[in-house]
Amino acid sequence: MMAQITQWILVFAASLILQTSFVPVIAIAGIKPDLLLVVLFFFCIRYGVMPGIFVGFFMGLGVDLYSPSLLGQNALVAMATGAFLGLFNERMMRTDPLIKMALMFVAFILHDSLFLIVQVAKLGDPVSTIFGGLLLHTLPRAIYSIAVAALWFAWDMLVKPLARK
């Protein structure tokens, strides 16, 4: 149990470090994959709703403290996304990688929609920014992140079975 917790803490820490150091290097036209959300996705579908809510909340709070945004915005949004993803717990339903990818895409849309809704509500931005943001920012970011997450799927499907053998 402790080993698993440590492992996940390390994974989150590593993704945070990579997100701030390496990811900007691989940005394409300003579009960067969101490693934190990718890791949160894998965490939530493995451990369910409750851990998803807490980890999402604290992860979002960490991002809030790190980036100059509204305090609590990322916490709320990541928590809601974690809760949503936790509903698709692997212990209750097995899904193949393609479904997982589709689910990840939905998670990105949900996360960014909530984020933009909070932004519109708090800062008084026009509602059109939600659709514009989703179209111009979220869609490419989700696709890029899914492409990066495919490496995880490859690890799960190819390397792990080989290692077990």
Place this chain on the structure above:
Amino acid sequence: MQWIIRFFASHRNITSLLILSIVSIWMLNSPQMQQQRIARFLTVSVFYPFQFYFNQTTRIKNIFAENRKLKEQIASLSVKVALLTENTRENERLTDLLGISRQFSFTLAPARVVVRDPSYLSRSAIVNVGRDDGIVPYMPVMTSRGVAGKVAQVMGRMSLVQLLIDPANRTSVMIDRTREIGILETTNGSDFFIMFRAHADVAVGDTIVTSGLGGIYPKGLLAGTVVKLEENRDPIFKKAFVKPEVDFDRMEEVFVIKMSPQWASFKSELDSLENGK
């Protein structure tokens, strides 16, 4: 009260979501000052280890960026330092030459060596003054250290200088201290020697200057120093090895002494004498 606890226990997910949502919304709606206080409290308590990691990562990233910038600056400064060093050296050399130019009674034409074969076989150099600058063949060429050679061929804007290291170039010189006269010559371009009479007063360390007898070089130009004597080998002559003053491998700026040959009337005879024919 008990039913509330039972409700929370049976609906843990909803309860957690609700509580944390309320906390998030409370933070979102807090005034700016309070948000800063919360952020500061969380930073120094719950998120300290993560914050530490972030700071370290950012620091390392900054160090890498700074390192890259510093390397660029070093490269740029190295080039500047090299240029400045070169300019300083050139300045020193030109100052030396200027000093000599002021001391000298002849008119000097400053010139730069533009072509030089770096191999040891190189016995001539091309300088960037020529006929258009009033240069004629057989004018002596010197550096700030001493005599270097003579003009062998003249073109419009360039001249070919036959250096002392050319075995065909023999120069009439004398010991500055005793006025003993001899011919400075070399057979391989690196070992210079003068054959003196066996009883001539020559010692190691003696300064060799041009004698002014050859008709090409004016009297008294520094040529070298006696570094070794070879005596008792020959009953008639003693051989004095000379180290020339001019470093022929590092010759960059020279002066052509604008003086007409003193032997114009018997030029052909002297040419054959100098070339050893």
